[in-house]
Amino acid sequence: MITNFKDSEQLLINASTIIPLGTQTFSKSYTQFPRGASPFYIERGEGPYVWDIDNNKYIDMINSLASITLGYADPFINQAISNQLAKGTIFSLASPLEYELSKKLVQHIPCAEMVRFGKNGSDATSAAIRLARAFTQKSHILVCGYHGWHDWYITTTTKDAGVPIEVNQLTSTFRYNDLNSLISNFEKQKGKVAAVIMEPMNIHFPEAGYLQAVKNICHENDAVLIFDETVTGFRYGLGGAQEYFDVTPDLATFGKGLANGMPLSAVVGKREIMTLFEDIFCSFTFGGETLSIAAAIAVINQLEKENILAKISNTGDYLINRVKLLVDKYQLTDHLRTSGHPSWSFILFCNPDPDINNSLKTLFIQETIKRGLLTLGSHNLTAAHDRSIIDTVLSIYDEVFGVLSRAVNSRNISSYLTVEPLKPLFNIRNND
Ligand SMILES: Cc1ncc(COP(=O)(O)O)c(C=O)c1O
Known part of the structure; x- marks a missing residue:
């Protein structure tokens, strides 16, 4: 389990004194990632992986806000x-x-x-x-x-x-x-x-x-x-x-x-x-x-x-269909929904109560990062995300959805959080 974000935390403190937010992009900042349970600075990437400055390795599903399609450092x-x-x-x-x-x-x-x-x-x-x-x-x-x-x-x-x-x-x-x-x-x-x-x-x-x-x-x-x-x-x-x-x-x-x-x-x-x-x-x-x-x-x-985009789409289909099955398996259908095109798919947090959604999404990020997966709920796939990477992602979701399910059933999600719940930046695409 990844729990050491010491260098990221320290750099965030230092950088924030001279860089507003500590970064250039809202979606890469502490407004989107929970402080104390996530990295803030990445040192390098290769294929589907990135390494943070504490030398933790992650499968990256964000892929630099969907700007990577072939993999890092192709x-x-x-x-x-x-x-x-x-x-x-x-x-x-x-x-x-x-x-x-x-x-x-x-x-x-x-x-x-x-x-x-x-x-x-x-x-x-x-x-x-x-x-x-x-x-x-x-x-x-x-x-x-x-x-x-x-x-x-x-x-x-x-x-x-x-x-x-x-x-x-x-x-x-x-x-x-x-x-x-x-x-x-x-x-x-x-x-x-x-x-x-x-x-x-x-x-x-x-x-x-x-x-x-x-x-x-x-x-x-x-x-x-x-x-x-x-x-x-x-x-x-x-x-x-x-x-x-x-x-x-x-x-x-x-x-x-x-x-x-x-x-x-x-x-x-x-x-x-x-x-x-x-x-x-x-x-x-x-x-x-x-x-x-x-x-x-x-x-x-x-x-x-090469027919790379069709391959990405096929892999994405495999992923999102199995995520759907996991949502059913853990009886999370009142809280999670899948959506999107296979190459750019989403786990949507769909409880009508925004506080429950924010807590559950924060718990999801906390638990996926711990297990070496970087995602904010979307899957911005690349050609480097092959079936074996996707199987690892699915086995991480299998564990994390189990945690979410226990948290929901306990009716006390915050007792599962080690961090403050995040607030959404703005809700533009979630228009239903
Ligand atoms: C659909 C869409 N349009 C425009 C933009 C803006 O692009 P940029 O952040 O590169 O200026 C984005 C960025 O996320 C986007 O997703």
Whole structure:
């Protein structure tokens, strides 16, 4: 059992004096991992494993917030990065790699006729929004899902400190798989909606015809449809969720797994909209940084050569079906549910009482980490997570669900916790 987090704890204390939160990313901070029962700093990764700074080894199911798809330190991708490193990371003019990668995106992604790169997913979603506003000469945005840290989006969440109230008037949210929610937003903002941006799928599969109906409604209202494929891209398939569900949006954004953890994102889409980038200011120093682009080309070469994404999906099916059986075995169906696509699946904490949910989720994290598994309840699978890794994960769940079941039956979950219960950051995707 892993119980020593001494170096992580000390570094968190030290780092917090000069780094707010002790890290750059909310989802990697002590707001999401229980202090006293989890690591906070990772030293290295290889394949499906990471080692924290106390030298504890974990199977990682978070995979750097789903940005790793082939596994950590993949030798083929590392080689591509190091070949490019020897030539230079960035230059005073564009590199030919930009064209090479763009051709691959145009080849594989149904809506992609032209391409522009960014670094984070938020760069791409924000650029797509600016593009849609310029194209339609309208301002209002309808959102569904998570789309990054910029004002236009984060204003719709509870983490909106520092965002001018005026910005809030330009974005509204609609519910997934609920066409009336979309239609009523269009009616409320009649003639003003520039774009609908949505994750084509996150927790729930789209109902039959839903995505196509969204597209039709957008076009009836002269609004641009943007699929945010930051997670689903290069995960559901080489052509993303738009290919998987056979609905082609006007624009789409990619990030995360595009370059197996190197910082790269992209906006792609219809030529008549994308050419506006000739004029719209979307321009930054590191836009064409070559290591990430070389990594992305190598990732796509790998995905083209071997049927890796189908294998990930099969492994994910095996995992989530057995997790479901374990939920039944331990009679936890009032508390836990499984959901999502096999390559990006979820254990949802579904008790109507948020205090019970928070305590149970904290206990789940406490107990999985103890047994060498790093997860926040999602399974962001990679090619390195083979059947034997998944069997280890399942045997850990077998034990942990046993603990959860005893805690629930005792009606005193907190007596099983060695730490304070966590509070959710915000509940964006859990929209039911
Ligand atoms: C669907 C989606 N869109 C956009 C983003 C923002 O990407 P980034 O954090 O790289 O800016 C994320 C990040 O989690 C995401 O999941």
